[in-house]
Amino acid sequence: MKDVGTGLENYLNTEKHMTSCDLFVLQLANGTKYYYTNADTNVVYGGNTYRHDQLLIKRQQVKLNATVVVDTMTITVYADGAVNLGSKGIKIAAHDGTLDRTKMLVYRAFFDSDNAILGVMGIFGGSVEVKKCGGLTLELTVKAQTQGLSQEFPRRKYYPQGAYSTTNGKVTSSNANTDSCLIAPFVPLKEVLL
Known part of the structure; x- marks a missing residue:
């Protein structure tokens, strides 16, 4: 109005x-x-x-x-x-x-x-x-x-600031932050669902 x-x-x-x-x-x-x-x-x-x-x-x-x-x-x-x-x-x-x-x-x-x-x-x-x-x-x-x-945005998804990877379906995260780490939405096996 x-x-x-x-x-x-x-x-x-x-x-x-x-x-x-x-x-x-x-x-x-x-x-x-x-x-x-x-x-x-x-x-x-x-x-x-x-x-x-x-x-x-x-x-x-x-x-x-x-x-x-x-x-x-x-x-x-x-x-x-x-x-x-x-x-x-x-x-x-x-x-x-x-x-x-x-x-x-x-x-x-x-x-x-x-x-x-x-x-x-x-x-x-x-x-x-x-x-x-x-x-x-x-x-x-x-x-x-x-x-x-x-633009659609995924709900209830969390993207941590640190580096992480997946091995055999399990998420392995690092306590150290890296400048070269990229966490992007909609990338398979790179999402953590809470």
Whole structure:
């Protein structure tokens, strides 16, 4: 469930024709943030100016669920060579790894009849991966923070810190720790079940 203020909640429950836009925050691994919008003009929110004139951004539809799910969003960015992230072009940044470990947050801003922001609702966020880049198009995949929830993890298994081995079905362990010892899950005969 999304958290919105009462003013925005009343607006969403009563208004039939809404004016809204998306706000995108791109945060590089070094902490630098870039603010973009898909509106027709710049949007000022939270002390930041979301630029409309640098990138044309299109995102896929978002599905809201009442349960925790693992989800991804595809964001397509259209930009020419003049758009920079820092000192280099955005496409060069996509190819040389600058966009590695990048975070993307997507918000939805709602406006009243005077084009003043009534409220902003967070709709998606996660880690960015470059899907493809060429021509005028940069396609990004944003993976939700819950992406690790899709991995199965064995229950009631214990992996000790010391070295051990198995002989004739019996576990032999050592009191000494070694730096070269690797204990990995799902390796046959290397698990201890409690």
